[in-house]
Amino acid sequence: MPNPITNFAKKITPQISTLSEKMSILFPQCVLSNRKRVLRELLQGHECATKLKFLLQNPIISDGSTLSAEELLSNVERSFTHSISVLTSSDTEVVDEVGQIVNYGENGSQVGANSCNDLRSEDSTESKKRSLTTRTKDRRGSYKRRRTSETWTNISETIEDNHAWRKYGQKEILNSKFPRSYFRCSRKYDQGCQAIKQVQRIEEKPFMYHTTYIGFHTCKDTLNAPQMVTYSDTLDSKVPNEKDTTFCSQIIPIIKQEYPKEDTFNNDLKDNLDPTLWSDLKDLELYKPAIVLSKDFGVFHSHFSTDFHFDESHLL
DNA sequence: TTCATTTGACCCTC
């Protein structure tokens, strides 16, 4: 019986090469820095995949001094995640060594850097004119919309997606029966992950959720980090008579699990990859249950029960 | 005491 991880390692290696080739086409001259970084990430991933393959083919040789199969697998996935993140960030953004986004002006000079603790920036002259006292006293609303971030939507019966989110706001939306909830990645401050999502129940189908994802996860908790925060049953807290329904309690579970248990691998891939690339991988049968691994590796088969849409206009 | 959620306020975009 073939080892499923070996199969995975065999499949993922050519995928890294394919992705690297795509990079050559997708990256223009002006984003060479990003390209270099992504190539470096992919090379690291490739190296980990090779080590993983060797490790699985020669399990006896492993003396414990090298990374485990799980760690290698995690590194491969992280390599992909970081690569995709850089690939899909705006043309004037470069992700630095620690995963922070650094903005460059038209002349190529660095104009600012966003740190994990100071993700907002003031860019307008008017903003600069504002009183410093006022800003330090109350900075509510002083943000910069991420118009360049890639977005895609997901319509599903559940808002669960195996990522840890923290709710930071909720708004009543005009002409909408249900409020819109705003979530950011719970790793925003410790890992600088920029992923956010907006969740809103569909008026015509109250049991369905329209989730808009903005930005990819760059955090490292996609495969085996604990789920620190998930969803409460207060998604629509302002809407009485809705939260008490049976289906609601079923599809918005209060989960505090140590490790994602089901559909982790493919959901994480789907969540973190550019959907066009995800589509390519899907076509290449990487997503199929053929890579069902044992629970020891936390990798499972997956299937899509949701409608998945990607706004490609952001990449044009 | 710590941390997540709620909610009103603030600011940006259209």
Next chain:
DNA sequence: GAGGGTCAAATGAA
């Protein structure tokens, strides 16, 4: 000016 996105103080839960 309206609507939407985000912040942060207040509040609640563990």
